[in-house]
Amino acid sequence: xxxxxxxxxxxxxxxxxxxxxxxxxxxxxxxxxxxxxxxxxxxxxxxxxxxxxxxxxxxxxxxxxxxxxxxxxxxxxxxxxxxxxxxxxxxxxxxxxxxxxxxxxxxxxxxxxxxxxxxxxxxxxxxxxxxxxxxxxxxxxxxxxxxxxxxxxxxx
Amino acid sequence: xxxxxxxxxxxxxxxxxxxxxxxxxxxxxxxxxxxxxxxxxxxxxxxxxxxxxxxxxxxxxxxxxxxxxxxxxxxxxxxxxxxxxxxxxxxxxxxxxxxxxxxxxxxxxxxxxxxxxxxxxxxxxxxxxxxxxxxxxxxxxxxxxxxxxxxxxxxx
Numbered sequence: 329x330x331x332x333x334x335x336x337x338x339x340x341x342x343x344x345x346x347x348x349x350x351x352x353x354x355x356x357x358x359x360x361x362x363x364x365x366x367x368x369x370x371x372x373x374x375x376x377x378x379x380x381x382x383x384x385x386x387x388x389x390x391x392x393x394x395x396x397x398x399x400x401x402x403x404x405x406x407x408x409x410x411x412x413x414x415x416x417x418x419x420x421x422x423x424x425x426x427x428x429x430x431x432x433x434x435x436x437x438x439x440x441x442x443x444x445x446x447x448x449x450x451x452x453x454x455x456x457x458x459x460x461x462x463x464x465x466x467x468x469x470x471x472x473x474x475x476x477x478x479x480x481x482x483x484x
Numbered sequence: 485x486x487x488x489x490x491x492x493x494x495x496x497x498x499x500x501x502x503x504x505x506x507x508x509x510x511x512x513x514x515x516x517x518x519x520x521x522x523x524x525x526x527x528x529x530x531x532x533x534x535x536x537x538x539x540x541x542x543x544x545x546x547x548x549x550x551x552x553x554x555x556x557x558x559x560x561x562x563x564x565x566x567x568x569x570x571x572x573x574x575x576x577x578x579x580x581x582x583x584x585x586x587x588x589x590x591x592x593x594x595x596x597x598x599x600x601x602x603x604x605x606x607x608x609x610x611x612x613x614x615x616x617x618x619x620x621x622x623x624x625x626x627x628x629x630x631x632x633x634x635x636x637x638x639x640x
Contacts, residue, residue: 359523360516365565367515367523382565394558402550409521409538
């Protein structure tokens, strides 16, 4: 149980890949897409996760989040009960100063979309902006994965 | 992860209370009320539970169900993010032959409603019907707790 402070940005080039420490596939679906009570099922690196997110506050900077690890077979069974619009993406992790950027490259119906996220300790914490970092989209609900699941990027 | 086979009945009298082995309070809410992907948060005997139910089959007799125990403090936090319409009820457990009946006496907005459930191994398994057992309501979605949360019994 935590309140996460995150800022989200579009990505201008593929230059981030050179600095990736690791990358892996993510498959996820939603048992509820409502931004006030999002219920996400995720498969990541052979592990299953169930995550519940609440309403965002501070202009989208922070959001209640609760997560539990679940059996990956259970995650597969739950993914079959999710709303239509399973999300497939490759996540790259890289360091920028003492922060970690997570860059998600979307596939399938969301091909062409690349989004970077950084987790901060406070809303005004400074961080190093890599040259590939584009426009900030923190708090823009269109970039919520729950929104993309229903309104994929290819239809924008 | 299981498919549960359950039959549900109304209750005609309070006679079941004489045979109760145990009773306890349940408080529960829904992160999604959709019968195809119900997400329930429950507090029961000091423990927390998160339960996901799928679409019912066989005329409401069986339904996909997945449950995990969670920290009761997390359950409290998640209950605050649930849809309006928290359900309060007292559950009585009693034996009938080698089966267990769970009888739920609803409170608050659902005061006056009493429902009994029996879990079976197969759809046609025989069981002893106590004299207090009323009309069968198996598969009637109005008696789903997720429905009662939105359309409480007092308004029927």
